[in-house]
Amino acid sequence: MSKTNRSSFRLVSMFVVFMLLLVTLTARLVFVQGLDSRHFEALAADQRERRLVLAPQRGSIYDRNGSELAMSLDMQTIFANPHFISDPKAAANALAPILGQSAESIRTRLTRKAGFVYLARKVEPSVATAVKDLHIQGVDTVAESKRFYPAGGLASHVLGFVGTDNEGLGGMEMRFEKLLKGLPGALTMESDPTGRPIPAGHFSRTAPTAGSDIILTLDREIQYQTEVILAQAVQTYKAKAGSAIVMDSRNGDILALANVPTFDPNDVASSSGESRRNRALVDVYEPGSANKIITASAAIGSGVVKPDDMFKVPDNLRIGSKVFHDAHPHPVENLSFAQIIEQSSNIGTIKAAGLLGKERLYSALSRFGYGKPTGLDFPGESSGILPPTSSWSTPSMGTIPIGQGVAVTVMQIVNVYATVANHGVRVQPRLVRALVDENGKPRYTPEGARREVVKAATADAVTKILVRVTEGEHGTGKAAAVPGYQVAGKTGTAQKPIPGGGGYSGYVGSFIGFAPAGDPALVVGVVLDDPSPIWGGVTAAPTFKQIMQFALRHLGIGPGSVLQNEGTPLPTPVRSGGAPVPSPSTPSD
Amino acid sequence: MSSAPRQIARPRTQPRRRPVSGRPLLRVIDGGRASADTAKRRSTIIFLTWSAVAGAALIFGIVLLNVFVAQASFKLDDLQSQVEQQSNEYRRMRFEVARAEAPARVAEAAAALGLVVPVTQEYIVGLPMEHQARVAEEHVSGDQLALKAVLDGEP
Numbered sequence: 240m241s242k243t244n245r246s247s248f249r250l251v252s253m254f255v256v257f258m259l260l261l262v263t264l265t266a267r268l269v270f271v272q273g274l275d276s277r278h279f280e281a282l283a284a285d286q287r288e289r290r291l292v293l294a295p296q297r298g299s300i301y302d303r304n305g306s307e308l309a310m311s312l313d314m315q316t317i318f319a320n321p322h323f324i325s326d327p328k329a330a331a332n333a334l335a336p337i338l339g340q341s342a343e344s345i346r347t348r349l350t351r352k353a354g355f356v357y358l359a360r361k362v363e364p365s366v367a368t369a370v371k372d373l374h375i376q377g378v379d380t381v382a383e384s385k386r387f388y389p390a391g392g393l394a395s396h397v398l399g400f401v402g403t404d405n406e407g408l409g410g411m412e413m414r415f416e417k418l419l420k421g422l423p424g425a426l427t428m429e430s431d432p433t434g435r436p437i438p439a440g441h442f443s444r445t446a447p448t449a450g451s452d453i454i455l456t457l458d459r460e461i462q463y464q465t466e467v468i469l470a471q472a473v474q475t476y477k478a479k480a481g482s483a484i485v486m487d488s489r490n491g492d493i494l495a496l497a498n499v500p501t502f503d504p505n506d507v508a509s510s511s512g513e514s515r516r517n518r519a520l521v522d523v524y525e526p527g528s529a530n531k532i533i534t535a536s537a538a539i540g541s542g543v544v545k546p547d548d549m550f551k552v553p554d555n556l557r558i559g560s561k562v563f564h565d566a567h568p569h570p571v572e573n574l575s576f577a578q579i580i581e582q583s584s585n586i587g588t589i590k591a592a593g594l595l596g597k598e599r600l601y602s603a604l605s606r607f608g609y610g611k612p613t614g615l616d617f618p619g620e621s622s623g624i625l626p627p628t629s630s631w632s633t634p635s636m637g638t639i640p641i642g643q644g645v646a647v648t649v650m651q652i653v654n655v656y657a658t659v660a661n662h663g664v665r666v667q668p669r670l671v672r673a674l675v676d677e678n679g680k681p682r683y684t685p686e687g688a689r690r691e692v693v694k695a696a697t698a699d700a701v702t703k704i705l706v707r708v709t710e711g712e713h714g715t716g717k718a719a720a721v722p723g724y725q726v727a728g729k730t731g732t733a734q735k736p737i738p739g740g741g742g743y744s745g746y747v748g749s750f751i752g753f754a755p756a757g758d759p760a761l762v763v764g765v766v767l768d769d770p771s772p773i774w775g776g777v778t779a780a781p782t783f784k785q786i787m788q789f790a791l792r793h794l795g796i797g798p799g800s801v802l803q804n805e806g807t808p809l810p811t812p813v814r815s816g817g818a819p820v821p822s823p824s825t826p827s828d
Numbered sequence: 829m830s831s832a833p834r835q836i837a838r839p840r841t842q843p844r845r846r847p848v849s850g851r852p853l854l855r856v857i858d859g860g861r862a863s864a865d866t867a868k869r870r871s872t873i874i875f876l877t878w879s880a881v882a883g884a885a886l887i888f889g890i891v892l893l894n895v896f897v898a899q900a901s902f903k904l905d906d907l908q909s910q911v912e913q914q915s916n917e918y919r920r921m922r923f924e925v926a927r928a929e930a931p932a933r934v935a936e937a938a939a940a941l942g943l944v945v946p947v948t949q950e951y952i953v954g955l956p957m958e959h960q961a962r963v964a965e966e967h968v969s970g971d972q973l974a975l976k977a978v979l980d981g982e983p
Contacts, residue, residue, distance in 0.1 A: 307926035313916045389926035442901065463931035722948070 287429040288441065294384060295421030297405055298450030300398060300412075302459040303492070303672050309388050309398050309412070309504075311405070315367030316383040317358040323377030324349045330375050334358065337369045360403070361385040386412075392503040394462050396517040397455065397496050397670065399618075400504035409515065411453060411670070413618050418674060421450035452675040456492035461485055464789045465495040469765070472782040473499045476748075476770035482519040482649045483782070485790050486762045488657040488753055491666035491687035494761070494790065496520075520620045523646035524747050524766065527733025527775075528583045528715075530642025530652075532659060532751075534592050535580055535704060537603035540697040543594040546577040546704055552587040559633030563589060563641075566732075581707040583715045583730060585641045592640035600640060601628045606692045607655045607665070609645060614667040614687065623647040642733055653764035656728070656751045659705075660759035663698035665690045702727045706756050719750050719780035721788045724798050727759075728752020728783065730775040735768075748775035750783040754791060758799035763787045 271279060300309040317338070324330055331346035338345065338359045348356040359366070360383065367380040386401045399410020405420070407413035424447030429440030465483050473481040478499075485495040498518045502510035516522070538544035552574045554565045565585050579587030592600055604610075610625030624646035631639070638644035650668065658665040667687025675681045693701075705727035708716040715730045730750050734743035751764040763786050770778040927933070 306929065307922060310919065310923055310926070312919055312923055313912075387923055389923055390930040391932055393931065460931060463935070467935075 287437070289428055289430045291426040293424035293426055293445075293447045295423055295447035296449040297384060297386065297401075297421065298419040298452045298675075300419075300453045300455065302394075302455055302457045302462070303494075304459065305454070306459045307389055308394060308455070308457075308459070309386065311384045311386050313382045314361040314385040315364055315380045316360045317362065317367060317370050317378065317380050319349055319356050319358055319378045320354055321349050321351050321356060321377070322354060325376065330378065333373050333375065334370065334378070337366060337373075338362070386504075388504045390459065390463075391505065392501050393459065393466065394455075394457055394496070395502055395504050396498050396515075396519070397457060398504060400507045400515075409618065410517070411455070414616065415451075415453055415671075418451040419453065421677070422448040424448070449677040451677065453671060454673040454675065454681070456487075456494065456670055456672045457496070458494045458793070460793055461790050462495040462497065464793075465786050466497040466499075466501070468782060468785045468789075469497045470499050470501075472765070472767060472770075472778065476767060476772075476778040478748075478767040478770040478778070480518060480768040481766065481782075482522075483763070483765045483786060484519055484649055484653045485786060486653055486657055486668060486764075488660040488666070488759050488762045491657070491668045492672070493668055493670050495786075496670075517617070517619070519649040519766075520615070520617050521648070523621050523623050523648055524768075525645065525733045525736065526642040526647050526652050526749065527731040527747065528585075528642055529729050529731030529733075529749050529751050529775075530645065531580055531583065531588050531640070532655060532701060532705065532729055533603050533607050533609075534588055534595070534600065534640045535576070536607075536659065536693050536697055536701050537599055538576070538591045538595050539700050540603075540693045541595060541599055544576050544591050546700055547575045549573050549575055550579060550587050550590055552579065552584055552590070554586065556586045556589055556637070558589065558637035561634040561637055563637045577704045577707060578711075578713070580704045580729070581711040581715075582713045583708075588640050589637050592636060595640075597628050597631055597636055600636075601625075601631075603693075604639075604645065607658060608651055609647060613648075613650050613654055615650065615670060617670070620650075621648050623651050642731065649764055649766050652749075652751055652766075653762055656753055656764065657762045658692050659698045659701050660727070660753035660762055661698075662695040663691055663693040664695075665692045702756055702759075705729060705752070709752070715776040716750055716752070716780050718776060719752055719783045719787075721754060721784055721791065724754045724787075724791065725756035726752050726754045726784075726787065727756040728780075730780060732773055732775045745769045746773040748773055748778045750775050750779040752783060752787070754787055755796070755799035760796050760799075761787065761790050761794070763790065 297311040299307055299311070302308055319330075321327070327346050327349035328342075330349055331342040334340075334345050335342040340359070345358060348358065358378070370378060371380060384405060386405055388395070388398065395410075397410055399412035399414075400408055401412050402408050407416040407419065412419065424445045426444050428442045429437045431437060465485055469481050469483045472478070481499045483495070483497045484493065486493050496517075496519055498516070500514040502514040507515075535544075539546065550573070551571055552565075553571045554567070554569045556563050563585055566583065574582070574584060574587055576587070576591060578584075579591065604625055609623055612620055612622045626635075626644070635644055654665065654668055657668075666689050669684060669687050671684050673681045673683045706725055708714045708729055709720045709726045710717075716726075716728055719728055719730075720726055728751055731748070733747045733749070735745040735747055736742075737744050745768075747766060747768055748770045749764070749766040751762070753759045753762040763783050765779040765782045765786065767775075767779050767782070772778065
């Protein structure tokens with residue numbers, strides 16, 4: 240090959256090589272910029288873009304008058320990136336006195352092989368400021384919301400509590416978790432490798448939606464007094480536990496709901512499961528003589544009995560294999576039906592129930608709400624126990640009319656009395672008065688659904704009988720009388736079934752009543768677990784009186800019209816003396 | 829390969845003419861092409877210069893706008909941060925008020941001052957109008973009745 244040809248060959252070869260390179264680069268460019276651009280765009284965005292979740296403000300919970308019962312505040316959480324801690328020991332020694340932790344535990348966390356460790360969560364802003372003033376590289380703070388209950392343990396069983404991450408774990412906090420927590424927002428921005436935002440870069444912010452606020456039907460003052468009075472009663476009568484409910488019978492609003500033992504939701508960690516249980520809604524008990532209001536309503540409503548019908552009442556009666564007794568021995572007495580209820584005679588009530596029949600009795604218990612949820616929709620609320628008539632034995636017509644063999648919650652029995660107070664119309668109870676959205680617009684919850692359970696005339700007749708319990712010469716609930724007011728109510732002293740079956744052990748004392756009897760407004764129910772003495776008329780009745788007296792005064796409810804009891808005077812039965820001692824196998828008042 | 833240079837004929841020139849009636853003789857100055865080129869060059873330069881200036885101004889303006897936007901976004905961030913701080917401060921104050929108003933705290937303070945919950949209570953109940961009038965008359969003296977009649981305008 241001549242010299243010229245060799246030069247030309249080299250030139251052409253180089254040209255071909257460079258052209259190939261150029262084509263390859265061009266092809267790669269087309270591929271990267273065009274065909275596969277989205278993939279690389281995403282990779283680049285992923286490197287540059289930072290997405291921060293903006294936590295929403297949890298909604299507050301108020302009482303019916305707008306007083307805060309639960310609210311959230313921004314606190315500071317202190318964290319560290321161990322990779323950037325140059326001297327963990329020195330840092331731990333500096334942080335320990337400020338955080339109130341041991342230097343050793345802090346040092347352990349600062350030497351972990353992790354990019355993020357918590358040092359202290361949700362502390363006061365002053366603590367965070369003190370930490371920042373140390374200027375320790377690798378230690379920083381971030382705002383975190385914390386739940387507070389400014390009234391301490393007030394209404395704790397209704398409010399519930401939240402976990403570390405502000406999720407509702409009980410009560411209304413759990414029931415309305417979705418509404419209270421709101422919707423998180425997002426902050427998307429481009430940042431450099433050190434994390435600093437690029438001012439001219441892509442920036443978008445979606446504001447978080449704050450949670451809705453909830454206005455309860457509770458009245459803070461009535462709630463407080465109820466809790467104090469109930470706690471005193473449990474202590475005075477050495478009861479194991481107690482529950483009390485105050486309800487407006489006209490619209491179903493629950494003004495107070497208290498349980499003992501109780502807890503402080505600001506310090507859930509030091510409370511027990513027992514103290515956190517909302518007994519008034521979750522636990523069931525056999526109501527005893529307080530149940531006689533249903534037997535009376537059914538008997539009068541169906542026309543088998545009138546209040547002044549006379550009965551021969553011995554102090555014991557055999558039904559099937561069981562013998563039932565009155566609370567104390569007595570000779571055979573002539574008692575009106577009204578007197579039977581006034582004196583809480585078991586035998587008289589059983590005889591009246593015998594005229595009623597089990598189907599009509601069962602129907603009445605069911606219509607009054609036994610065996611069904613009240614409609615409050617509270618987490619863990621029990622429906623109670625109402626066995627079907629197919630499972631009733633012969634003695635059941637002795638036990639069930641006097642409130643043994645069925646089980647109810649305190650809320651259910653209070654609702655029964657509210658129905659009678661409301662002239663036979665059952666109003667569904669409610670705990671929530673209104674929801675308030677993030678713009679402050681309230682949405683009032685409708686009053687509870689209404690349903691006629693018994694005729695008004697029947698309810699009014701039963702009310703007059705119940706007034707005799709607190710005003711009659713032999714009324715068992717005279718300790719529940721509120722000076723200046725007519726109170727209608729019923730005592731209860733019921734045996735407690737042994738868990739798992741096998742008989743009874745211990746007693747539950749109760750008094751459920753409403754006032755003013757002539758124009759009922761409030762219903763109060765008090766239930767004490769194993770009080771001493773056992774009688775509801777001696778323990779629960781005076782507790783009822785204190786709570787009802789305060790609630791009536793606080794709400795400015797006057798005595799109202801007075802009910803007049805009709806009927807001719809009846810002979811006063813002669814009773815044997817001495818303290819009544821119930822037979823162990825007999826359900827008593 | 830070289831060759832003898834060609835002889836180029838000299839251009840024939842027009843004889844100089846005498847000007848008629850004293851007007852100055854006009855002659856064509858052959859600078860058209862050159863001056864057009866110069867003018868064109870000049871206008872191009874002017875255009876390019878202005879374009880450059882406009883371009884620079886535009887770029888400067890965009891940069892300045894970006895600076896303002898960045899400043900505004902920082903200010904917005906700062907204001908939002910202030911709003912959040914103030915909101916939190918407001919909520920903190922409401923919390924302090926709620927805590928101070930808590931019934932347990934009020935009861936404790938009242939007890940410390942020696943206050944007690946009243947045991948008895950009296951009620952003042954509103955009377956119907958006709959009953960009020962009768963009660964008033966029963967407890968009013970003759971002079972007061974006479975005064976009342978004058979005040980009421982009765983003879």
